[in-house]
Amino acid sequence: MIITGKYPQLRLRRNRKREWSRRLTSENNLSVNDLILPIFIIDGKNKKIPVKTMPGIYRYSLDKLNSVVERAIDLGIPMIALFPYTKNNLRNSLGSESLNPNNLVCRACKQIKKKFKNNIGIMCDVALDPYTSHGHDGLLVRGDVENDETVKLLIEQSLIQASAGCDVLAPSDMMDGRVGKIRNALDKNNFKNVQILSYAVKYASSYYGPFRDAVGSKNLLRGDKKTYQMDFKNSDESLREVTLDIKEGADMIIVKPGLPYLDIIQKLKNNFKIPIIAYQVSGEYTMICDSIKKKIVKKDIIIETLTSFKRSGANAIITYFADKIAKNL
Numbered sequence: 001m002i003i004t005g006k007y008p009q010l011r012l013r014r015n016r017k018r019e020w021s022r023r024l025t026s027e028n029n030l031s032v033n034d035l036i037l038p039i040f041i042i043d044g045k046n047k048k049i050p051v052k053t054m055p056g057i058y059r060y061s062l063d064k065l066n067s068v069v070e071r072a073i074d075l076g077i078p079m080i081a082l083f084p085y086t087k088n089n090l091r092n093s094l095g096s097e098s099l100n101p102n103n104l105v106c107r108a109c110k111q112i113k114k115k116f117k118n119n120i121g122i123m124c125d126v127a128l129d130p131y132t133s134h135g136h137d138g139l140l141v142r143g144d145v146e147n148d149e150t151v152k153l154l155i156e157q158s159l160i161q162a163s164a165g166c167d168v169l170a171p172s173d174m175m176d177g178r179v180g181k182i183r184n185a186l187d188k189n190n191f192k193n194v195q196i197l198s199y200a201v202k203y204a205s206s207y208y209g210p211f212r213d214a215v216g217s218k219n220l221l222r223g224d225k226k227t228y229q230m231d232f233k234n235s236d237e238s239l240r241e242v243t244l245d246i247k248e249g250a251d252m253i254i255v256k257p258g259l260p261y262l263d264i265i266q267k268l269k270n271n272f273k274i275p276i277i278a279y280q281v282s283g284e285y286t287m288i289c290d291s292i293k294k295k296i297v298k299k300d301i302i303i304e305t306l307t308s309f310k311r312s313g314a315n316a317i318i319t320y321f322a323d324k325i326a327k328n329l
């Protein structure tokens with residue numbers, strides 16, 4: 001970088017002096033187009049159940065879902081992400097409910113597509129953890145998640161969700177080779193326009209606690225997810241994960257969690273020209289809410305934090321704040 005001139009001729013405070021000038025010279029601006037809203041759904045009627053670990057977040061039954069989606073559309077949010085809460089009686093070791101074409105998530109997709117057409121994108125996770133009795137993202141064989149057998153199920157789950165009207169499939173399971181296999185299956189089955197947003201760089205993180213509570217897998221998970229999700233000590237490995245997913249046909253990639261991994265987002269942005277989505281996960285959300293509630297920090301921390309994702313190179317952000325801050329942008 002070339003710096004010309006020096007103090008006192010050069011005064012960087014001049015550009016900051018007036019509000020209009022700060023606006024004029026701003027480098028990164030968050031807009032509503034950058035936001036993806038996660039929505040938790042639950043079986044039943046007339047339900048709006050608070051998620052205890054996530055202030056201001058609810059699980060909605062499908063009869064309540066349309067008004068949530070309508071509000072997101074009115075706010076200009078481009079995409080929602082649907083996450084089903086599954087009761088224990090619908091869970092088993094194989095996660096079979098994931099392959100039920102009439103499961104909660106599929107019914108939600110059909111309902112939203114019917115009512116709102118293409119006025120908002122629908123993203124769905126591809127992974128077994130909402131449906132397994134052990135809380136893992138895949139099939140357990142002798143205590144470990146079996147890669148290739150799991151991928152076979154993820155392909156089926158992808159096709160079922162695509163048939164239901166899901167626009168963007170987001171494999172969040174971290175199995176090897178699943179993006180390519182899912183892409184092939186989609187192409188063969190007339191879903192060549194269904195996008196794949198790969199959770200390419202997903203760390204085995206302690207920040208997911210409140211989410212697991214929200215989807216009902218918190219008390220079920222046996223052990224941890226370290227044999228498939230990435231080790232937080234690693235950075236170069238993210239380049240390998242993304243290289244493979246791009247080769248296999250991913251349209252966009254996710255880095256997750258968000259704030260503790262801004263270095264990874266920046267590194268990927270410098271190395272690949274593919275849309276990068278940051279996921280500000282449940283633990284990050286709850287920590288920010290708690291600090292605001294305790295008056296340790298001001299509410300402004302939300303926009304500041306979300307803008308840091310843009311600065312580091314993210315194209316968009318999955319955030320539980322999406323509908324709450326859209327109007328302030």
Ligand code: PBG
Pocket residue numbers: 125127129137172173207208209210211212280281282283
């Ligand atoms: C499921 C999944 C998880 C999250 C999104 N999809 C949890 C996990 O992998 O255990 C976490 C999201 C959040 O914490 O907000 N595979």
